[in-house]
Amino acid sequence: MASYAYTLRHWLRGLEPKVLNHLHGPMLERARPWLDRHExxxxxxxxxxxxxxIGMFCGLIPGPLQVPATFVLCAWWRGNAIAGVLVTCYTNPLTIVPLYLLAFQIGQWVLPGSQVLPPLPTMGTGAADWMHGLADWVQAMGWPLLVGLPLMGAGFAVIAYAAMQTLWLSPAIKRAWQLEKRARRHK
Incomplete structure (x- = not known):
């Protein structure tokens, strides 16, 4: 695992100059001082x-608001916007229904009383009908979904932050364990 983390770290550090070179282009030249200051x-x-x-949290925001929200929060809290935007892709047409079901379940655990999960929409005659049915289904989920989504997003964000810190620091942790093991042997 440590070698994968080392390789990932070097690949990301090699990616940084390429991204920064694009800041010198005419489209982002005006925003460059602000973007540099906000890391x-x-x-x-x-x-x-x-x-x-931030990307894990904002990935649960509906539709086209995921990327702008991720970029704004990354700029505000000085997070890497590219990583944040890429991570929002964990929500897609294949994963959104199971994620919303999980969020509904979390909302049920938190809220008092008993809420009933509305039935999933059927495919119907086409994709447009199914999308309309899916939107109605999400609205019918109500408060449990509304409460469960931010809680689940916060949980995902904490886990992702800890995982990235661990992955980044794993080579140093492995070296420290090896040094400690050698020190015990020499005693």
Whole structure:
């Protein structure tokens, strides 16, 4: 695992100059001082872990608001925006229904009383009908979903932040264990 973390770390550090070169282009030239100050494209341990955590949280926001919300929060809290935006892709048409079911379940555990899960929509005659049925299904889930989504997003964010910190620091942790093991043998 440590070699994978080492390889990932070096790949990300090699990616940083390429991203920063794009800041010199005409589209982002005006925003460059602000982006540099806010470490939005910094590929070090803390901004990267924070960007992944923000992306995990914002990935549960409905539809087209995921990426703008991730970018704004990464700029505000100095997280890596590229990592954050990439991580939001964990929610997609294949995963959104199971994630919303889990969020509904979490909301049920937190809220008092008994809530009934509405039945899933059928495919119908086409994709447009199914999407309309899915939107109605999400609305019918109500308060349990509304409460469960931010709780689940916060949980995902904490786990992702800890995982990224651990992955980044795993080579150093492994070296410390090896040094400690050698010191015990020499006693």
């Amino acid at each position: 939005v494209f910094n590929f070090n341990r803390r901004p990267l872990a924070l960007g992944v955590a």
